[in-house]
Amino acid sequence: MWAGQDISVNIELEAATLTANSELIDILLNNLFSNASRHNVEKGGIQIVLRKHYMSISNTAKLNALDTAKLFNRFYKQDPFSQNNGLGLAIGQQIAQCSGIIIHYDFKDQQHVFSVQFKNDQLTRNLQ
Incomplete structure (x- = not known):
């Protein structure tokens, strides 16, 4: 996804398991990863951290x-001239809610940070 872009990617992964619909989780992650790339700066960075019950994706911010x-919200865009449709995060939020996941946004040190919290022992649904 980041090949050919001048973005550095730092990844810290630990083993984690999530019981949920794999196709929906793929959509959620793809939306978050795409946003981190699309809304980055030239020579920017992306940091991905995965822990047992937590994942964060942060990227340097254009704005x-x-x-x-x-x-x-559907169709929300920070930049009104953006070519994106503004649906990715709204879809991601719906996937998170139906999968027993909490998604949170923060802005720190000129970086957008999306955190995804999941606890498998608290999930009561297997959406597969």
Whole structure:
């Protein structure tokens, strides 16, 4: 996904298991990874951290913090001239809710940070 872009990627992975619909989780992750790439700066960076019950994806920001009141709304765009449709995070939020996952956004040190929290022992649904 980042081949050919001038973006450095730092990945820290630990073993983690999530019981959920794999196709939906693929869509959620693809949306988050795509956003981290698309809304990055030239010579920027992406950091991915995976722990047993937690994952974070952060990227250097082109603009300031996103509007947290609108962030997961359909068609929300920080840049009104963006060619994107503004559906990715709204879809991701719906996938997270039906999968027993909590998704959170923060803006720190000029970086967008999306955190995904999951606890398998608390999941009561297997959506497969």
